[in-house]
Amino acid sequence: MRDVAIIGVSQTKFGELWDKSFRDLIVEAGITAIEDANVEGDELDAMYVGNMSAGLFVKQEHIASLIADHSGLAPIPCARVEAACASGGLALRNGIMAVASGYHDMVISAGVEKMTDVVDPTPAIATASDQEWEAQQGVTFPSLYAMMARRHMYEYGTTREQLAMVSVINHKNGAKNPLAQFPMEISVDAVLNSSIVADPLRLLDCSPVSDGAAAVILCPAEDAKKYTDTPIYVKASAQASGTIALHDRKNLTTIDSTVHASRNAYKMAGLEPKNIDLVEVHDCFSINGLLAVEDLGFVEKGKGGIAIEEGMTEIDGDIPVNPSGGLKARGHPLGATGIAQAAEIVWQLRGEAGKRQVDGAQTGMTHNIGGTGGTAAVHIFSN
Amino acid sequence: MRDVAIIGVSQTKFGELWDKSFRDLIVEAGITAIEDANVEGDELDAMYVGNMSAGLFVKQEHIASLIADHSGLAPIPCARVEAACASGGLALRNGIMAVASGYHDMVISAGVEKMTDVVDPTPAIATASDQEWEAQQGVTFPSLYAMMARRHMYEYGTTREQLAMVSVINHKNGAKNPLAQFPMEISVDAVLNSSIVADPLRLLDCSPVSDGAAAVILCPAEDAKKYTDTPIYVKASAQASGTIALHDRKNLTTIDSTVHASRNAYKMAGLEPKNIDLVEVHDCFSINGLLAVEDLGFVEKGKGGIAIEEGMTEIDGDIPVNPSGGLKARGHPLGATGIAQAAEIVWQLRGEAGKRQVDGAQTGMTHNIGGTGGTAAVHIFSN
Structure with a gap:
């Protein structure tokens, strides 16, 4: 190979x-x-x-x-x-x-x-869920992720404000990304007062069309x-499947495909979570940004909310998450997202990320999810 | 590798x-x-x-x-x-x-x-052509292939009866395939008297839904x-692209992607057309079955009609084509066809093809087309 x-x-x-x-x-x-x-x-x-x-x-x-x-x-x-x-x-x-x-x-x-x-893009987006068992019954993606969010709040005491912080940090970073769809900062209050989409998720918890x-x-x-003085090397390319339908899962607060794909990626690269300098995660909804930092192994299950609240995922935190602005602020043209994540990591590892540069970044990861976790792809890169 | x-x-x-x-x-x-x-x-x-x-x-x-x-x-x-x-x-x-x-x-x-x-499956099938330049203007797949057929008849004197023979031979073989959609024989007269779909192509020139x-x-x-006493080895796997839109082509009587993919496949396998014992070709319409034997290099360009009329592609001919019945008689569930072709070659090379067995088959080829030749995949296998 x-x-x-x-x-x-x-x-x-x-x-x-x-x-x-x-x-x-x-x-x-x-x-x-x-x-x-x-x-x-x-x-x-x-x-x-x-x-x-x-x-x-x-x-x-x-x-x-x-x-x-x-x-x-x-x-x-x-x-x-x-x-x-x-x-x-x-x-x-x-x-x-x-x-x-x-x-x-x-x-x-x-x-x-x-x-x-x-x-209306909703019927097309809904085809990423199980058409017969989910979409046809009227379930949409915000409602599927809302169930996951509600359960995480119930099991681990995650707060509405902690979820909002995922969007707030994404926008703080995205404001520095000229290619982002929504390059402006937002506040926790703005998230909490935005229109309800599927309780507890509000408009500013959701990535855009x-x-x-x-x-x-x-x-x-x-x-x-x-070809270049600054090649970026692929250290790991891993992918895993989970159930497409949410009701087929043992629990709603872990995305198994993220766990499997990331563990295979760490093994392939010979690295551990502590060796990753920054990560682009799939925050299609704020709850997914939170689940990602847990399921990728950066914090213990259930501790994602507190860690995010305490600044762990900010650009100058222990594990900078989504310096690009993520799906929330950069935007989420579905098929383009996984490649845009890799482009961001390459710019970061080359030191070309401008005002959103993570200092001294040498090893970066991407985390790309299909549906509610029916598919996960995790890549690790280094300079 | x-x-x-x-x-x-x-x-x-x-x-x-x-x-x-x-x-x-x-x-x-x-x-x-x-x-x-x-x-x-x-x-x-x-x-x-x-x-x-x-x-x-x-x-x-x-x-x-x-x-x-x-x-x-x-x-x-x-x-x-x-x-x-x-x-x-x-x-x-x-x-x-x-x-x-x-x-x-x-x-x-x-x-x-x-x-x-x-x-009506037609709008979905039409998305394999150029939506903006072809499908939206009302062009359907039978009409696209009809233009290719008409041009081949004009340039090389290919006859309506020769086109019909593609379907007749497919059905002769398919009648011996228990998994075929239409396992029965048809006559040249039946093809010529079937309903017109897009002149010169008639119903029995067209693969089914x-x-x-x-x-x-x-x-x-x-x-x-x-795992098995009869593994079948992949000798070549090649793929090429052509233009999706017919008007972008230099001519209508050659599918360039078939030519490119097959030449790459022959090179990869270290073989020539004469070394191929049988082939499953993509006869979505009778004209495509005819173009395939030319573009894959089994006969000179323009000689496909005569070769088929003279029996070259029959099971006991020089190059047996579509012992399975092909897309015409076996059926054409679009995404399944390329794999079904490989399954047929494997059965043939194992000697398990029953009444449609090609005697002494040792090397087989598959030829799978997307659209009007925007994509071609060619594989060569041997026992």
């Missing part, structure tokens, strides 16, 4: 991008990543693209071929991989395997979602210095 | 399976493949599933997680890969890479589509004999 490095990254601005189409977004991300890697488009051997539901959002399947056509990448092999909101993480992982296996030498792994071309794309360029680690 | 072998295969009956759900079909295929491989479910390390559009057909994305949940495969990594009707071929290829890379030791690559739960699933079990070649 060959070691793999990242030599280029990109992210488009995330937001409600009315003036950019699906194909505009992915081509913009691709070209920017290629330029960042100092390579030519015809040096690419293969493409993987993460996308949850172009079929429902823009009535387009076969998007890998669309992209190959529109960007002139054909005849190289192009594939879409999908695992709901973890699609980007899987595009990254399959790109890594394609290089590790020796099948391909230079791969672009990208992610894209165009969510604002439909009147977003358009956007991101990309990374991968090559064998041994070749990386040919 | 590790060599890879197939140690187990399965296919459900293809057809309008009103009494079986999406999840029933994929679990049936999975269990049957696991039994065929003489392994236990908990020996599997990862799953890849090819599916074109569960989002539009059954309102379910995140199907890899759904399957992991419903079949008890969690926590192993499960991923959906999609490239329209070539999704199965890509699930196979990504499973092969996962084993070749050393990331996983035993992988199940499966494919599934449940197409008959919607009133189908439900079904198929699966293969992969492991490192060096371990294969632990």
